[in-house]
Amino acid sequence: MNYVITGSIGHISKPVVTALVKAGHQVSVITSNQDRVEEIAALGAKALVGSVEDRAFIVSAFSGADAVYLMIPPNWKTTNWLAYQQNVADNYAAAVKENAIKYVVQLSSIGAHLREGAGPIDGLAYLEVQLETLTDVDVKILRPSFFMYNLYGQIGLVKNAHIFGANYGSETEPLVLVDTEDIAKVVAENLLALSFSGITIQYIASDEKTTTEIATELGKAINQPNTPWVVFTDEQSLQGAIGAGFSEEIAKGYVQLGKAIREGGLQEDYFKHKPILGSQKLAAFAQDFAAAYHQ
Numbered sequence: 369m370n371y372v373i374t375g376s377i378g379h380i381s382k383p384v385v386t387a388l389v390k391a392g393h394q395v396s397v398i399t400s401n402q403d404r405v406e407e408i409a410a411l412g413a414k415a416l417v418g419s420v421e422d423r424a425f426i427v428s429a430f431s432g433a434d435a436v437y438l439m440i441p442p443n444w445k446t447t448n449w450l451a452y453q454q455n456v457a458d459n460y461a462a463a464v465k466e467n468a469i470k471y472v473v474q475l476s477s478i479g480a481h482l483r484e485g486a487g488p489i490d491g492l493a494y495l496e497v498q499l500e501t502l503t504d505v506d507v508k509i510l511r512p513s514f515f516m517y518n519l520y521g522q523i524g525l526v527k528n529a530h531i532f533g534a535n536y537g538s539e540t541e542p543l544v545l546v547d548t549e550d551i552a553k554v555v556a557e558n559l560l561a562l563s564f565s566g567i568t569i570q571y572i573a574s575d576e577k578t579t580t581e582i583a584t585e586l587g588k589a590i591n592q593p594n595t596p597w598v599v600f601t602d603e604q605s606l607q608g609a610i611g612a613g614f615s616e617e618i619a620k621g622y623v624q625l626g627k628a629i630r631e632g633g634l635q636e637d638y639f640k641h642k643p644i645l646g647s648q649k650l651a652a653f654a655q656d657f658a659a660a661y662h663q
Contacts, residue, residue, distance in 0.1 A: 369393045369394070369434045369435065369562075370393070370394045370396075370432055370433050370434050370435075371388050371393055371394065371395045371396070371433060371434065371435050371436070371437070371559060372395075372396045372397075372398065372416075372429060372430055372433040372435075372436045372437070373385055373388075373395060373396070373397045373398065373413075373436075373437045374398045374420065374436070374437060374438055374439050374441070374460075375398075375437070375439040375441060375475070376397060376398070376399040376400070376401065376404055376408075376441070377397060377399070377404060377407060377408055377411065379517070379548035379552070380439070380475065380548050380551050380552045380555060381397070381437070381439070381552075382411070382552075383549070383552040383553075383556065384437065384552055384555050384556045384559065385397055385408075385411050385413050386411055387552075387556040387559075387560065388413075388556065388559060388560070389411060389412035389413055391560055394414075395411075395412070395413040395414070396413065396414045396415075396416050396429065396433070397411075397413050397414070397415055397416065398416045398418065398420065398426075398429055399415055399416070399417055400417070400418065400419055400420070400441075401417075402417055405417065416429045420440070420441060420456045420459060420460075421452070421455055421456060421459070422459070423458075423459040423462060423463070426459045426460065426462075426463045427459075427462060427463045427466050427467065429463070430463040430464065430466075430467045430469060431467055432467075433467065433469055434469070434470055434471065435469070435470065435471035435472070435473070435559060435562060436460075436463075436464065436469055436471075436472055436473075437472075437473045437474075437475070437555060437559060438460050438472060438473070438474045438475065438495065438499075439474070439475035440453050440456045440457065440491055440492060440495060441456075442488075444614075444615075444618060445615075446617065447615070447617055448617065449487075449488060449491065449617055449618065449621050450490055450491055450494075452491070453488075453490070453491020453492070453494060453495070454491060454494050456491075456495075457491060457494050457495035457498050458498065460495065460498070460499075461495070461498035461499060461501075461502065464499070464502060464505060465502055465505075468504070469505060470504075470505060470506065471505070471506050471507075471508075471559075471562050471564075472499060472505055472506070472507045472508070473507075473508045473510065473555060473558050473559055474492075474495060474496065474499060474507065474508070474509050474510065475492075475510055475512070475551075475555065476489075476492045476493070476495065476496055476509050476510060476511050477489045477492050477511055477512060478511050478512065478513045478514070478544065478571065478634060478635060478637075478638050479493075479511075479625075479628060479633070479634035479635070479637075480492050480493040480496055480509075480511055481493075481636075481637040482628065482633055482634070483497070485624065485628060485633070486624065486625055486628045486633075486634055487620075487621035487622055487623070487624035487625035487628070488621045488622070488625060489625065489628075489634075496509055499567070500567050506562075506564055506565045506566060507564075507566075507567050507568070508558050508564040508568055508570065509567065509568065509569045509570070510551070510554060510555065510558070510569075510570050510572055511569060511570070511571045511572065511638070512546045512551045512571075512572040512573070513544035513545060513546045513571070513572065513573045513574075513635075513638065514543055514544060514545050514546065514629075515545075515546060515547075515548065516545050516546065516547050516548075516574070516575075516648075516650065516653045517547075517548065517653075519582070519586065519653070519657060520657065520660055522586070523657075523660060523661050524612065525608075526587075526590070526592070526595060526661070527661075530592070530595060531595060531596055531597070531598045532579070532582070532583040532586065532587075532595060532596070532597045532598070533597060533598035533599065533600055534579075534599070534600060534605060534626050535599065535600045535601065535602050535604070535605035535623060535626040535627060535630060536579070536599065536626045536627070536629040536630035537579035537580075537597050537598075537599040537630070538578055538579060538580075539578055539579075539580045540578060541578065541632070542576040542577055542578050542581075543576075543577060543578065543579055543582065543629070543635075544573045544575075544576050544635055544638055545573065545574055545575045545576065545577060545582075545650060545653075546572055546573050546574045546575075546646065546648075547574045547646065547648030547653060549646075549647075549648050550572060550573075550574045550646030550647065550648050551572050553646070554570065554572050554646075558570075569641070570643065571638050571641055571642065571643045572643060572646065573638070573642075573643055573645055573646065574645055574646040574647070574648045574649060574650075575645060575648075575649045575650045576645070577650050579597040579599075580597055581650075582597065582650065583595055583596060583597035585650050585651060585654045586654050586657050586658075588654070589654035589655060589657055589658040589661075590657070590658050590661045590662070599630075602623050602626070602627055605622075605623050605626060606619050606620065606623045609622055609623065
């Protein structure tokens with residue numbers, strides 16, 4: 369089988385590429401970074417260097433593929449996040465259609481069922497919709513939950529203000545967490561089996577913890593067991609993100625995402641279709657968090 373993998377070789381794509389190559393498949397990896405070519409080749413895959421914003425390049429890159437893995441890379445420099453995501457989504461959908469790709473695995477997100485109102489997830493939802501309009505293609509939509517490694521963003525807050533916090537949080541409602549190792553495992557399983565048909569959706573999660581429990585677990589790991597989780601207002605969260613170096617466009621997107629978590633909409637569909645939890649738990653991540661905190 370001939371696979372094309374988007375997302376270069378990051379936390380998820382790299383183990384996916386490794387699994388596909390190990391199984392004897394031909395794998396091409398799209399990357400925008402020329403410096404990644406040798407590393408991709410060392411994995412046994414072929415690097416295709418270009419931009420996901422270039423439709424002609426994407427159409428050419430997908431040529432001859434039996435299956436593709438689609439993820440929209442973040443673009444921290446964009447002044448219009450949704451427009452960027454929609455452009456990439458349209459390029460992917462066009463490439464799938466023009467090359468008559470049979471199988472697609474898309475990395476979407478929890479909250480994509482809302483279609484809008486979830487910040488950076490809105491573009492992933494848009495890609496879901498574009499893929500659903502295609503014919504003669506089987507699509508597996510994967511919706512992972514809140515990435516555990518996003519909690520690394522709390523380190524500066526803990527060091528400077530001695531609190532964890534965001535514009536969401538609850539002592540009773542769990543925040544659904546996922547580790548990229550569990551995501552990569554599910555992506556690889558679906559690409560190797562190609563047993564899905566039509567449009568199917570699968571949630572991915574590793575653990576479920578309230579923000580109070582998250583603060584307790586991470587606080588204990590860094591020897592600050594009484595560090596609280598504080599719920600900020602949306603304005604406080606916006607100003608904090610801008611102060612941390614995010615553009616106003618990106619900051620507003622994350623505030624909207626946090627609001628969707630706080631109001632319950634982001635996770636509501638997950639709780640209707642809960643998957644079997646993966647093997648990576650918050651307790652194990654807490655040790656990695658502590659190592660990063662003390663660096």
